Amino acid sequence: MSTSTSTSPSCPSGPRANQVLLIVELLERIGFHLNPPDLLSCVQVSRHWSSVLMPHLWHTIDDRLYSWACILKVYISDTAPRLLRIVKDEQDTNSSIESFSDIEEAKVLKQIALEMWLRRRAETTHWLYRIFQKHGRHVRILRVSWPIIIRVAGMAGHCKQLRVLTVHPVLMRIGPARNKDEDVMRRQQQREDIAWTENYTGAKADWQGFWRTIDDEDEEARLQSSNPSQLSDGDPIWLNWGLTRRFWILVLRNPTIEHLLLGRGLKTLVPFVTPVFVCYALATLPRLKTLSNRFMELDFQTVLEHTSAIPSGGNRNMFYHMDNGCGSNLQLDKNFPHLTTLAIKRSLESSHVLMFLKRLVNLDQLFLGQISWSDRGQPPFADIDDNYEERSHSFTLTGLHLAQSGGLLAEYKPVQAAMAIHLIPRLPFLTELTTEVLIPEVAKALASHCKQLRIFRQGGDDECIGKDYQVKSDVNVVGVLLESCPNLTIIDTIQHRIDATYLAEHPWVCEATLETFRCQIVGLERMTSEDYQVMSILSEQDSTQLLSRDVAEEKYKRSKEQHCRVYERLSRLAHLQTLDIGGDVKGVGFHMFGECGDEPIKDVNGRIHLLDSYPIMDCLDLSLDSGLDQLASLVNLKVFGFEGLDHRIETAELEWFATHWPRLAIMRGLHIDDSETLNKMDTKTTRQRQEMQALRPLVRHESATPTNVLETLLHLEL
Structure with a gap:
């Protein structure tokens, strides 16, 4: 205990156990992990504790x-x-x-x-x-x-x-x-x-x-x-x-x-x-x-000139965020090596994007509202300073994040197509891309020119997967990245969809690296309760009923084979930590303004849904009978999401989750809903949430969290 006497000369004599609590280094280490109310209680214990922990409190x-x-x-x-x-x-x-x-x-x-x-x-x-x-x-x-x-x-x-x-x-x-x-x-x-x-x-x-x-x-x-x-x-x-x-x-x-x-x-x-x-x-x-x-107009170049140098004469790395309401002059006529991250929450002309990449020579991350192209007389992503040799010059940007791309509206498709031709090929070091949608041309350009791509995230504010709300995107386009980018670790695109047959037939080159997969898997053939009833027909019945039973059995075989092929593909993802194949089916307006209390509802396989928020039906049947147990290899899984799906999970599946996924920490699909109607009437979901809490008390139940990188970063409290 000599340490305590050397670091705390004012320690009173007493039992060694009490003297441990007077060691300055130990108190300081503890202080880092306490919140202000607890720190306030601690500083009132003694003068010694007060002198050590007061800097942490304030x-x-x-x-x-x-x-x-x-x-x-x-x-x-x-x-x-x-x-x-x-x-x-x-x-x-x-x-x-x-x-x-x-x-x-x-x-x-x-x-x-x-x-x-x-x-x-x-x-x-x-x-x-x-x-x-x-x-x-x-x-x-x-x-x-x-x-x-x-x-x-x-x-x-x-x-x-x-x-x-x-x-x-x-x-x-x-x-x-x-x-x-x-x-x-x-x-x-x-x-x-x-x-x-x-x-x-x-x-x-x-x-x-x-x-x-x-x-x-x-x-x-x-x-x-x-x-x-x-x-x-x-x-x-x-x-x-x-x-x-x-x-x-x-x-x-x-x-x-x-x-x-x-x-x-x-x-x-x-x-x-x-x-x-x-x-x-x-x-x-x-x-x-x-x-x-976020409060006034500042000339962009003037800001960079005043923040570029430090007293030693060197440069520094800096992140600059400019609010969309500031209306600042963005023109640059010389290079600035110290700015590494730039965020401008508004639409920018494609020529400005190229100017930033040229003038901010060490730019690593670029966050924009969206890219526009209004001057159709000038080529997209063109700079008047470009000469012939510079037009093929590559940039060191590793992260490009667009909050919105305008979906697949006709006015924005030319900009996205131009990105695939004029911008993506000049970003060979790109490792992260955030866009609201991914068109096939951009996906193919990423596969060809960005061999180090690791993360593709979905931009936009609304993650609703309801058919009346979601962004209209091409089915299977995310599969192009899964098939062509060997370093991919994160696919975070819950509004995008992959057809089950396509998924099973096209091998993924990123099986050894993928850690997050958030994407809808659709197009599966599903058995109904009527199909199971038909399959139970005895052989003594008439030929018409027997024919119906044969048809149902064939459907069952096709469905089982299709499910098993999808599960087999997912089971190869040994490092997968997040598997989320569902999302909220209610539009953002519901969560902003609440419910009226008289929304029409419908029972779907024992669960209550708002009629306007019907679940996705052609998704994976997440039952053990469908082959779910093939996913026992996902021992690193921490997040499992099936919100908004007709998932068919019952008590046996919950017991299987609790046993075979030891690191599971978050489930999305049995949480307390924003709708009071659903919480009151969907007793099956409530009962299963209680069952899972009894099996694994530390697993949190929540809705899918927003994944918009731009919004998350810009609202981050430093």
Whole structure:
């Protein structure tokens, strides 16, 4: 136990078992795995635990989580109803207000509510200021959506080691002006904000004088904030500095920032800051790796010029995301090697795509809304700077992700066909492709020119496989990749379909590498309950009935053989971890607006379905009788999905899953549905979910999760 005494010199003497809990390295390791509520409990155990775990407790501040919303609700602008309820609650408790007429009582209550609101705002402001003064040096990740947090963090000078600064893409919550004088003060402050950003840009800006001024203001704020008399006056005067200034001071004070997300909430600050100033501020962040601009127009080339160099003179790798509402100028006239990932959530001309590939010479991942081609007088994917020799030059891009391709609409098919001819052949290192649909020409181009392709994902927001909602795509087109790309590891395309006969007859070259297979398998011949009844006819029956039995038996043999061939193909995927052959059959509108409560329903083999969300019938019959036991070789399977299918799974199959797939962690098909009607009436699914939970309690039951790479990345909270 010598380690504990060397690392914790203040440890009290005691049993060795207790001294273990005082080892600094051990406490720090534990602290990484605790959430803030648990950390708060830990720091209250002892001074030693507090000194070790306090940096972990304040490492991350996200004002949307835990108790922050309750603490900051006094800053919500719609004060009257909420505060009147507070006053009435206190009135009922204390009975300290005399009886008035209705009008007079309303006036008194409103005045009391306003005074209470101002007092609580002031108390909360002082509490926040003390928090950031005391613990700001520990904060590394700051995610905000309330202006008061920005103001206080910007003026408490200890918050200087941020790595992540995120302004959530929600409306910034700004309280109302209390009177005309305050409104005039705000407008004056806004004019000062504009002048401030204009005065401190460019090489001639007096930044040393700027920081002296800020230090003086901060010192005055510290003195004023210690005056208790300020508590009764609402927001103290030292708080009423420009929000724009406070935000950018926070940025400038933290050259350690690696990830900066300027969310839509900052749009309220757009009139008070110039693009030139923003670019200057970005140039002060030598460690910047991720920049997400969702709040104002910035010239793309200017941003790259200000973020390209680091003090050592070298380059850095950076990810830049530009919102589709910013309307920025995207033209580039020189090369920028430091940008490795670019995301622009809007439609771009094919010529711009080629320009990015040429000018961003180390571009590795490109995320776009979609590619368009409006100038039919110019060839697609053409650049006016191209000479004959450059037109065959290949690019190093490894990931191309398109959120939408427009399905197979006539106006988009020429763009997709042009990709197959003019773009895909120039991407020999492509390993990931995301598109809403895959046309045969693109699939064949990938097979011919992208030998390292490992991942093909389906773009778009809606994964519904219902016939009235799904993207119209060519059947079997995904099979081209399975047959031709030997390094394929992920096929994530639940709206795409492969015919069972085609699947069985065309060998896959990626059997040794495939880990995820999400695709519908359709076109299977299925036995009905009537077919099984006919097969049970005894030989003593008349010739007509016997003929029907022979027909049913032949159908059974064909179905069994077809199923076995499909199972045999799937059983070869020794490394498969996700097998998902189904998806939601209800459109996105159902999940957005809910059900009316009177949807017509239908029983399908003992399960209840909404009539407008009929299951896929020509899918695999996932019963042991159909040959399911051939999949016992998939010992690495973690995710199994059959949502939206007429799957025929019964208790025997659930017991088989529990026994033969030891690593199974997620099932999609027996989950609690969004539809209250289905949850109430589909008792068979409910019973089977309970049976599976009894067999394998740790297996989660859920619906298919979105797989749109672009949307997932762009909404990722860093």
